[in-house]
Each structure stands twice: as structure tokens, then as C-alpha cells.
Amino acid sequence: xxxxxxxxxxxxxxxxxxxxxxxxxxxxxxxxxxxxxxxxxxxxxxxxxxxxxxxxxxxxxxxxxxxxxxxxxxxxxxxxxxxxxxxxxxxxxxxxxxxxxxxxxxxxxxxxxxxxxxxxxxxxxxxxxxxxxxxxxxxxxxxxxxxxxxxxxxxxxxxxxxxxxxxxxxxxxxxxxxxxxxxxxxxxxxxxxxxxxxxxxxxxxxxxxxxxxxxxxxxxxxxxxxxxxxxxxxxxxxxxxxxxxxxxxxxxxxxxxxxxxxxxxxxxxxxxxxxxxxxxxxxxxxxxxxxxxxxxxxxxxxxxxxxxxxxxxxx
Amino acid sequence: xxxxxxxxxxxxxxxxxxxxxxxxxxxxxxxxxxxxxxxxxxxxxxxxxxxxxxxxxxxxxxxxxxxxxxxxxxxxxxxxxxxxxxxxxxxxxxxxxxxxxxxxxxxxxxxxxxxxxxxxxxxxxxxxxxxxxxxxxxxxxxxxxxxxxxxxxxxxxxxxxxxxxxxxxxxxxxxxxxxxxxxxxxxxxxxxxxxxxxxxxxxxxxxxxxxxxxxxxxxxxxxxxxxxxxxxxxxxxxxxxxxxxxxxxxxxxxxxxxxxxxxxxxxxxxxxxxxxxxxxxxxxxxxxxxxxxxxxxxxxxxxxxxxxxxxxxxx
Numbered sequence: 138x139x140x141x142x143x144x145x146x147x148x149x150x151x152x153x154x155x156x157x158x159x160x161x162x163x164x165x166x167x168x169x170x171x172x173x174x175x176x177x178x179x180x181x182x183x184x185x186x187x188x189x190x191x192x193x194x195x196x197x198x199x200x201x202x203x204x205x206x207x208x209x210x211x212x213x214x215x216x217x218x219x220x221x222x223x224x225x226x227x228x229x230x231x232x233x234x235x236x237x238x239x240x241x242x243x244x245x246x247x248x249x250x251x252x253x254x255x256x257x258x259x260x261x262x263x264x265x266x267x268x269x270x271x272x273x274x275x276x277x278x279x280x281x282x283x284x285x286x287x288x289x290x291x292x293x294x295x296x297x298x299x300x301x302x303x304x305x306x307x308x309x310x311x312x313x314x315x316x317x318x319x320x321x322x323x324x325x326x327x328x329x330x331x332x333x334x335x336x337x338x339x340x341x342x343x344x345x346x347x348x349x350x351x352x353x354x355x356x357x358x359x360x361x362x363x364x365x366x367x368x369x370x371x372x373x374x375x376x377x378x379x380x381x382x383x384x385x386x387x388x389x390x391x392x393x394x395x396x397x398x399x400x401x402x403x404x405x406x407x408x409x410x411x412x413x414x415x416x417x418x419x420x421x422x423x424x425x426x427x428x429x430x431x432x433x434x435x436x437x438x439x440x441x442x443x444x445x446x447x448x449x450x451x452x
Numbered sequence: 453x454x455x456x457x458x459x460x461x462x463x464x465x466x467x468x469x470x471x472x473x474x475x476x477x478x479x480x481x482x483x484x485x486x487x488x489x490x491x492x493x494x495x496x497x498x499x500x501x502x503x504x505x506x507x508x509x510x511x512x513x514x515x516x517x518x519x520x521x522x523x524x525x526x527x528x529x530x531x532x533x534x535x536x537x538x539x540x541x542x543x544x545x546x547x548x549x550x551x552x553x554x555x556x557x558x559x560x561x562x563x564x565x566x567x568x569x570x571x572x573x574x575x576x577x578x579x580x581x582x583x584x585x586x587x588x589x590x591x592x593x594x595x596x597x598x599x600x601x602x603x604x605x606x607x608x609x610x611x612x613x614x615x616x617x618x619x620x621x622x623x624x625x626x627x628x629x630x631x632x633x634x635x636x637x638x639x640x641x642x643x644x645x646x647x648x649x650x651x652x653x654x655x656x657x658x659x660x661x662x663x664x665x666x667x668x669x670x671x672x673x674x675x676x677x678x679x680x681x682x683x684x685x686x687x688x689x690x691x692x693x694x695x696x697x698x699x700x701x702x703x704x705x706x707x708x709x710x711x712x713x714x715x716x717x718x719x720x721x722x723x724x725x726x727x728x729x730x731x732x733x734x735x736x737x738x739x740x741x742x743x744x745x746x747x748x749x750x751x752x753x754x755x756x757x758x759x760x761x762x763x764x765x766x767x
């Protein structure tokens with residue numbers, strides 16, 4: 138079947154990042170930027186939905202377009218772009234946010250242009266649940282497959298709206314710490330089961346350097362089985378230069394791979410494979426600041442790493 | 453080739469454990485108890501080396517003997533047995549030690565009886581590096597394969613002696629937090645490489661609920677490759693009743709499996725398989741207090757779980 142396009146809504150940011158080794162400014166950032174770029178390695182076009190200010194660096198836009206990402210859904214505002222400045226500490230897991238400039242995001246109402254509103258694979262990358270619901274309302278494909286991510290901020294300040302989003306999802310992606318917080322249990326298997334009970338047909342808990350867990354099926358009487366659970370490792374990296382965007386990359390690669398299958402009803406095995414693609418692409422993102430590594434990949438780079446990953450985890 | 457016996461030295465304890473759900477007293481505990489019992493599912497006899505006091509419960513001894521564990525190497529002292537009392541908190545990872553009674557351990561000098569001194573698979577379960585070196589001095593098999601574990605306490609108060617142990621090892625097993633502390637890096641791939649540089653020919657970093665990493669080969673110019681690195685997941689558990697001894701179980705099962713191969717020179721693939729056996733047995737230990745689950749397994753239980761584990765992690 139011919140590949141399907143993907144629509145990705147979320148934030149587009151200007152990032153300033155400090156790590157124990159180096160510092161970089163005016164970087165391409167934002168959940169949707171990473172996700173769209175990652176998806177572009179599996180299917181094109183990828184329709185980006187977001188908002189940028191008058192000050193957004195043109196070369197970032199150019200790079201995205203060169204990867205088959207369309208920007209018709211990106212609103213250009215007279216305000217200043219959303220910006221994030223943060224610092225990673227020695228272990229590269231803990232980070233401190235120095236400054237968040239919401240700017241154009243503050244009053245953003247997501248609008249999906251008619252020309253891309255029927256895109257069947259819908260990615261709600263990390264943004265406010267209100268924005269995610271607006272994007273869903275503007276996405277009119279039927280059938281469709283909806284995938285969403287979130288973050289701790291929304292669990293804390295928009296919990297009810299986030300639950301509204303969850304009811305609409307085919308696949309919900311969340312990281313480990315957030316999953317524990319959101320479900321009130323430290324046991325991740327139980328957390329996955331409880332997330333399924335909130336509505337999504339599939340749930341992925343991202344474990345950072347430890348991989349990911351996929352849960353699927355009816356939450357009532359859910360049990361670990363070959364039809365309901367998959368455990369993927371992460372590709373081993375001896376150096377992490379900048380983990381920003383790894384989770385967004387995972388999300389985008391996963392969605393792009395699913396879209397490349399040319400359908401909207403996926404088997405459990407399709408989603409297993411998608412988790413692996415997500416893990417592979419996320420590992421590249423960690424190797425350089427921002428999207429520098431991600432944007433320069435070849436299909437051979439990806440295939441080679443996937444093959445190595447297979448051997449490193451097989452027994 | 454006929455299976456080889458294993459010799460396991462370490463602590464034999466009386467444990468008192470509190471979890472958020474329950475409490476249990478006078479439990480079989482200690483690094484060597486778990487390791488010997490786990491090894492017994494793969495090869496017999498398993499020669500236990502340790503020390504107990506006059507107050508040690510006879511039914512624990514009986515249970516070990518019923519599993520093919522010999523106690524000729526266990527010294528019976530007139531003092532009181534080593535005892536540990538601790539409490540697990542909500543997340544079942546953090547624990548508080550309420551009381552450690554070293555008792556008979558305090559002045560223990562490991563003696564290996566002549567009849568078992570030539571056992572070729574030697575396990576130095578967690579005990580002081582001094583005790584580990586004493587056990588090594590009493591183990592005269594040639595060729596032999598020596599596997600050791602440790603804990604944060606020895607990294608802190610017996611660092612130099614621990615380094616002496618490391619130079620003698622074929623395989624060193626350590627948990628994630630200790631590996632980071634011991635090597636001064638948060639990156640586990642780098643930590644593994646640095647541990648190899650301390651002497652052991654193989655290193656395993658245990659990741660608890662996230663599995664394990666195996667490193668092998670010359671530490672100079674070491675790189676991740678199919679010949680030098682293996683990443684195993686952990687079997688998913690929706691409820692952890694008591695994680696005490698899971699790491700010791702991992703160690704013992706791994707050693708028992710290797711011994712069952714009837715040789716002392718192992719291929720990388722042999723050790724990969726051993727890591728999987730360790731993960732499987734450790735998952736059982738977590739399911740009930742102390743060795744209650746571990747001691748009641750059948751070979752079919754183990755085979756069934758291994759098969760399920762394979763399917764849950766394959767792609």
C-alpha cells in the first residue's frame with residue numbers, strides 16, 4: 138500500500154542548551170520539530186502544525202523543508218518565538234530549566250488548514266491538552282490513528298483536559314517518571330495497565346536509556362502476554378551529547394514508520410516494530426546538540442544501527 | 453560434557469523484612485543463600501561456604517540441603533548469626549536498613565575445606581573483599597572461572613582490597629548505582645568499559661527492573677559491538693513483593709548455568725545465555741518474601757517463563 142502522510146502538531150522552539158561539555162544557542166527545538174523531522178525518514182510529506190514568531194531562524198525552516206516537512210500549518214506571528222533555555226547536569230538525566238519564554242504559544246489556538254486536515258496519521262506532540270484538543274477538532278480524517286505525548290506540567294496543571302485527550306487516542310506515549318506520577322504507582326507494569334484504563338488503545342512508557350514498554354488491549358483483566366506487552370531496550374550510547382528531543386524523536390519516528398505501512402489499523406506487531414524505529418532514531422538525536430545528528434542521517438545509517446541493535450539484544 | 457559443581461561463598465543471614473504490604477521475620481537471607489539456591493536449578497552439587505551462629509533456623513538448612521546444596525563449607529559458630537532488618541518503601545527500590553547484626557561475620561576468616569577446594573566454578577557472592585580474597589586463596593582449581601559481586605559499602609570502605617579482587621576475576625557483577633559510583637561516570641556504557649579496565653575479563657551491570665548489560669573484551673579501544681556487548685531486559689512483573697536477594701539470585705543462576713555447560717572457558721554467547729537465566733530466576737525471587745518462591749520452582753516454571761520472556765522482548 139502507498140505510504141500515508143503524517144500531520145504533527147506541537148511546539149516549535151528556539152533552544153539554548155548547556156551541557157557539562159559544551160553550550161549552544163539558537164538551536165532548532167520544540168516537540169513538533171523533532172517529531173516531524175524524525176517522521177520524515179519514514180514517510181513524506183510530513184505536515185507540521187505549530188506557531189513561530191517573527192524572529193524564527195530561516196535556516197531551521199529551510200532544513201525542515203528540505204526533509205519533506207511542509208509548513209502550511211505553521212502560523213507566523215508578529216510576536217516572539219517560543220524559547221527554552223536549560224542546562225543538563227553531570228548524569229545527563231537531570232536538567233534545570235533556566236528560562237521559558239512562552240511568547241507566541243501563550244494565546245495560540247491551533248488551526249489546521251483544510252488542505253491537510255484529512256491527514257490520517259495524527260501526532261499530538263507535547264503541547265497543552267487544550268492545543269491537542271484543538272488540533273484533534275481540526276483533524277477530520279476517518280479512519281485515522283491518533284498518537285499523543287505529554288509532559289509533567291500538563292499532568293499537574295491540566296489533568297482533567299489531559300484525560301479528555303486520552304479518551305481520543307489510539308496510542309499514548311509518556312515517559313517513566315510521568316507515568317508513575319500520573320498513575321500513582323511505582324510499578325511500571327501496573328502503571329501501563331492503569332493508563333490503558335484511561336482510554337488509549339495502546340500505551341508506550343518511555344524509559345530513556347533503558348528503552349520502552351508497549352502495552353495494548355483491554356485494561357480490564359489486562360495481563361502481561363505476547364499479545365499485550367512488548368519490552369524494547371535502548372541502543373547503547375557511550376556518550377550522550379544532548380538528550381533534548383529524544384522523546385519527541387521517538388514519537389515522530391514511530392508515527393512515520395506506522396504511516397509508511399499505508400494503513401490506519403495496525404497490528405500489535407506493527408506497533409512493536411514502530412517502537413524499535415523510535416528507539417533507533419532517538420539514539421541518534423542524543424549524539425549531537427539539537428537536531429544536528431538527526432537531520433544528517435542516511436537511510437543506511439538507520440538500517441545499520443537497527444541491525445546492530447538487533448544483534449546486541451538478541452539471545 | 454558432564455555438568456560441573458559450583459562453589460558459592462558469601463553471607464548467610466536471618467532477615468526481617470517490612471514492605472508496604474506486609475512484614476516477615478526470621479527469613480532465610482544472605483548473598484550466598486540466594487546464589488546457591490538459584491545455582492541449584494542448573495547444576496548440583498552446589499557447595500556453600502559461609503558462617504552461621506548457634507541460633508540459625510534448622511529448617512532453612514534443611515531446605516538448602518534438599519536442593520542439593522552441601523553445607524560442609526559452612527562454619528557453625530557459637531556466636532549469633534548475621535542478621536539484617538530492613539524496610540522497603542512505596543517504590544520498592546529505596547530501602548532503609550533498620551539493623552545490621554554482623555555477629556559471627558565480624559571475625560570470620562573464610563576456610564575452604566579440602567574436599568571442595570578444587571571446584572572449578574567459583575562464586576564470590578557479596579561479602580567483604582577480604583573474605584573474597586580468602587576464599588580465592590582457598591580455591592585451588594585450575595583452570596577455574598571466578599565470578600564476584602560486591603556492594604556500595606565495600607566500594608566505600610575497602611576500595612583498594614576490592615580492586616585486588618577485581619584483578620582475579622573472570623566475571624564481575626555489579627549493580628547500576630554502584631557501577632556509576634565506582635567509576636565516576638553516569639554513562640553506563642562508559643562505566644562498563646572502565647570496569648573492564650580494572651581487570652575482570654567480563655563485566656555485568658545489573659539494572660534491576662530494567663535488566664542487565666554485559667561487557668566483554670579488552671578495555672583498551674573497547675567499543676559496543678556484537679562481540680563485546682549484550683543488553684538484556686528484565687522479565688516484567690506487575691507486583692514486586694520483596695526484591696531482597698534478586699541480585700544474588702541473578703549471580704547464582706548465571707553461575708549455575710555456566711557450570712551446567714561442563715567447561716570453564718565460556719564463549720560470549722554462553723555468557724549472554726547465562727545473563728538471561730539470571731534475569732529469569734531473579735524475577736521469581738521478587739515475587740515472594742525471601743526464597744519462598746525461588747525454593748518452590750520447577751524446571752517447567754523456569755522454561756515457561758524463559759519462553760515468554762523471549763517472545764515479550766523479540767522483534
